[in-house]
Amino acid sequence: MNRSILPVLLALGLATGGCGNGQRKDDAPVVVSAIGGEARAADPSAGPLDPAERVLMGATAQGLVRFDATGQIEPGLAERWIVIDDGRSYIFRLREAYWPDGTPVTAAQVVRVLRRAAAPASRNALAPFLAVIDEIVEMTPTVIEVRLKRPRPDLLKLFAQPELAVFRTGTLDGSGPFLARAMAGGPLLIPARDPQRQDNATPEPEETVRLHGERAALAIARFKAGESDLVLGGTFADWPIVDPAKLAPANVRLDQPNGLFGLAVMLREGFLADPANRAAIAMAIDRAALTREVQPHWAPVETILPGKLDSAALPAQPGWATLPIAARRDAARAQVAAWRRQHPEPLVVRIALPAGPGATLVWAHLAEALVAIGIEPRRVGPGATAELKLIDAVAPYDSGRWFVQTACVACPDTLEALILAGREAPDLAARAQRIAEADAALTGDSSYIPIAQPLRWSLVALRLDGWQRNARAWHPLNHLRNETE
Template sequence: MGLLKALLAAGALALAIGVSGTTSAFAVRTDLVLGVTLEPPHLDPTAGAAAAIDEVLYANVFEGLTRIGPDGEVLPDLAESWTISDDGKVYIFKLHSGVKFHDGTDFDASDVKFSLDRARATNSVNAQKQLFAAIDTVEIVDPATVKITLKHPQGAFLYNMGWGDAVMVAPESAATNKQRPIGTGPFKFQNWAKGSSITLVKSDHYWGDPVFLDKVQFRIIPDPAAAVPAMLSGDVQAFPFFPPDAVSQLQDDPNLQVEVGSTEGETILAMNNKKKPLDDLKVRQAISYALDRQAIIEGASGGLGVPIGSHMSPSSKAYLDLTGEYPHDVAKAKELLKEAGMPDGFKATLKLPPPDYARLGGEIVASQLRDVGIDLEIIPMEWAQWLDQVFTKKDYDLTIVSHTEPNDIDIYSRRDYYFNYQNPEFNKGINELNLTADETRRDELLEKAQKILADDAVVGFLFELPKVGVWNKHLQGFWKNAPIQANDLTKVKWTD
């Protein structure tokens, strides 16, 4: 009996060890280190134009009445449903009940009114204030019901309410969201180590479907030379917006998955249309003819960008292929400069923000323009400088930037926008677009708008920024495409 007991005990011990080993070996992780190229200037999506803000916070910490899905579709979010009046001017939103902000305060209709009134106020600092321009009144029907009346029908209103700039904030915390964001999302803010990382943790009291991850650290890695070893070593497990020019170094790693998708990022050589000599159409056309898009794509996006000739994503059904309007033609560019009274060209500045597409692309653009007599002084800038000097003060000649906001062709109609461009015919078309819900007519108006921008050579259209995602092969739930500027982690999880 003693021997039998010993054998049984040994077998039980071996079984226990085996079970323990199996559990340890195949335990599913719930943490994630995710790489991002740029550090946000602050953490309030309703008070800044930088895409890096939404890349950390959209759908994770902050939510809106609606949200944009992975295919660009409009989905319910804090509003579980809505009705629209026959004249298209009155929207009644029914809100989810039991929703709380991360500081424990309740979310209800008063927060919707506060958020929308704040965004459209005269002193609003919202970077996309025009999203709310059609709103006439916001009324609280009851704590779970909001009535929004528009000045006129707006075909894109539900879509606009899904932007990061339209997320809901609370009056108790709105003033401090830049440093300590308080939202209603499935993750709450834990820590920001400036220059290093931003950490989010799972909210224990989230109103919606629970997320799989308990903790996410957004690791700030601006240098592609550092991003590659971070991914190869496993120190960083996902990099959803990986630098395109460096991805070739990762494609053969069997532990990594590489996905190449599309974005809404129209990458342009922006020009100050009121600054001489760029106020001359022939000069802007000369610059457009001087650009060799394919060479820029090869050097600035690892060959993965898609050439564009207008401010519209090629993935849009309203996209008009105008890449043939200004083919690379050095002789034509020189001829136009001569007609503009500058046969020897001119000097100008090219102010470049930090992303590789801008810095690498800038070197190539400067070389191409030099071939036609235009001498560019390259001025590298950090984002804060660029936003202040170029975007806000319009103190620039040329710059390269990717506009990643969705369906934003209307920016060319804004009176004080940094392009300094005004065309009454274009503005009229955009105004009609804002009043139109019929999809066929909207497509017609968008095609006309694209043609006007190309004819006026407002900017040099370069390429659509590719979305190159790299992550551990055991991760799933990341978006392949980027219809908005976001790293939505609500469905991301580790698998065995």
């Protein structure tokens, strides 16, 4: 695969020319490429954000809290907070903050944006996980309270996501940590005025950021030519084009965050109407070979949950987990053969995958697995009708409920009810039990076929000594340099 795409990379100038390996002068603006579409302001309540839009929103519109370089919670608009009433009430005291025109951010404005994001009709990607919020109220001009129907110890991680950043509707501008100035090719980000500092002088060039939203090949070419310092948002789909660029190993960084990478059952018809048949497909996949082909250190998985998290039990194991791959395929082949004796027509399973050479490598292994057990595989695009669809998503917070709900794409009502029971559980102990039950039920039903942890990659210039791997694969632009944190 690498040999087949090398001519493309050579045409882009990746293998020759440029300064090499993204090393730029330390007194220049930090240039960042976010893999995705155009880096533009977008309203999270109008629909899911593109990866480049998430980077811009996270840089220009902080939430009540935000993530630091290690993926831990730090203050954002809220300078401090307390949790009372057995975890059913979060009270945030806002710090002094300003909109780009110099007017102060008020509690009423924060409340209005968060209510809109959490509304049942919101198209915000996190809205399904905010149903626990009962009310968001302004207590004073600098204090707000988030009242919950039930305790949720992981709420702060949701509030730190760019989807819950606080911005002014209409203009989509926020209070920092950067202010955006429109420029050709992508915005220039300038540090916002810090009311806690006496000296708010004009920032040095290296304190500013030029942000580009572009496809992976162009981002790698820019970095290779020494015209950028950072590439963010790389996934498995584009990973195979990194190696032919011949970048210094110190510049190539991998994250393997918690999340889901696997096949969701989209149509429960014909062959896939039977859980045993769905399990046959799960058994046929050689996960270790698949992940090793794409990236040798990519971790394969066989469970929905990555660990116990907030479940009452360890991750549910499928019944075939103890079998070696040869025995798994023998059992799967027998299951398919039994079906085909009753249904002699061609057995075709469509798999929806994204574009990209990494996706083609994954497809090759999935196709080989299905052919080996007597199924004709067919690849389709991510928006096409398919029996199976690849999910590649990083978990926004550390709850088993996110995993079971996200994995359950086209589940029957009985499984949906189990997942809903976790959301509606009256206390944390009951919630943990409901999550464990949903995990076991989804695993037994083979509603989702786990393959691996998500894979994310970045290209990082050595001048960005503040960049750190973390379990969120989220790298804030205000934490790229240690001396400016």
